[in-house]
Amino acid sequence: MSDVRIRRLDTIGEREVEGLSDVLIDCVEGGASVSFMLPMTRAKAGAFWRDVAASAARGERVVLAAENADGEIIGTAQIILAQPENQPHRGDLAKMLVHRRARRLGVGRALLVAAERSAREAGKTLLVLDTASDDAERLYARGGWQRCGVIPDYALLPDGRPCATTYFFKALGATTDQSR
Numbered sequence: 001m002s003d004v005r006i007r008r009l010d011t012i013g014e015r016e017v018e019g020l021s022d023v024l025i026d027c028v029e030g031g032a033s034v035s036f037m038l039p040m041t042r043a044k045a046g047a048f049w050r051d052v053a054a055s056a057a058r059g060e061r062v063v064l065a066a067e068n069a070d071g072e073i074i075g076t077a078q079i080i081l082a083q084p085e086n087q088p089h090r091g092d093l094a095k096m097l098v099h100r101r102a103r104r105l106g107v108g109r110a111l112l113v114a115a116e117r118s119a120r121e122a123g124k125t126l127l128v129l130d131t132a133s134d135d136a137e138r139l140y141a142r143g144g145w146q147r148c149g150v151i152p153d154y155a156l157l158p159d160g161r162p163c164a165t166t167y168f169f170k171a172l173g174a175t176t177d178q179s180r
Contacts, residue, residue, distance in 0.1 A: 012053035019073030021045035033132035074102035093129040125173030
């Protein structure tokens with residue numbers, strides 16, 4: 001894990017789009033339910049990341065990249081900052097992805113810590129996320145996230161089979177009322 005660096009991508013150029021696309025394609029091809037279906041083409045991945053880059057440039061989200069010692073992107077996470085006007089305190093953790101060859105090395109944990117820090121710096125006091133992965137559920141639980149519940153058949157896996165989705169939240173500040 002000491003060879004992993006987490007970097008906030010304030011600008012996302014073609015080099016970053018390529019690296020982020022590699023991670024996204026690998027995760028989808030590995031069966032991750034992250035809004036995409038097979039076949040996962042480089043064009044589809046690139047278009048997604050270019051849209052994300054434009055959103056980040058508008059200040060609507062924070063994009064983080066995990067890089068190995070060679071500077072290769074091996075993971076990513078986003079905090080969606082843009083929320084409805086009655087939820088300015090909330091952010092969404094989205095597209096937390098780690099390349100299969102970099103899993104179980106602490107990359108996910110490092111991304112999670114950096115994402116939470118970025119949300120706090122943006123003034124967020126509550127984060128929410130959803131996941132369809134048992135491994136991810138364990139990571140979030142270890143990080144102090146609270147499991148809200150499971151929605152059966154919420155989404156599809158990349159091969160078209162239905163899957164359940166589990167929702168989590170984490171209070172980042174003392175002003176969040178968890179009793180509601």
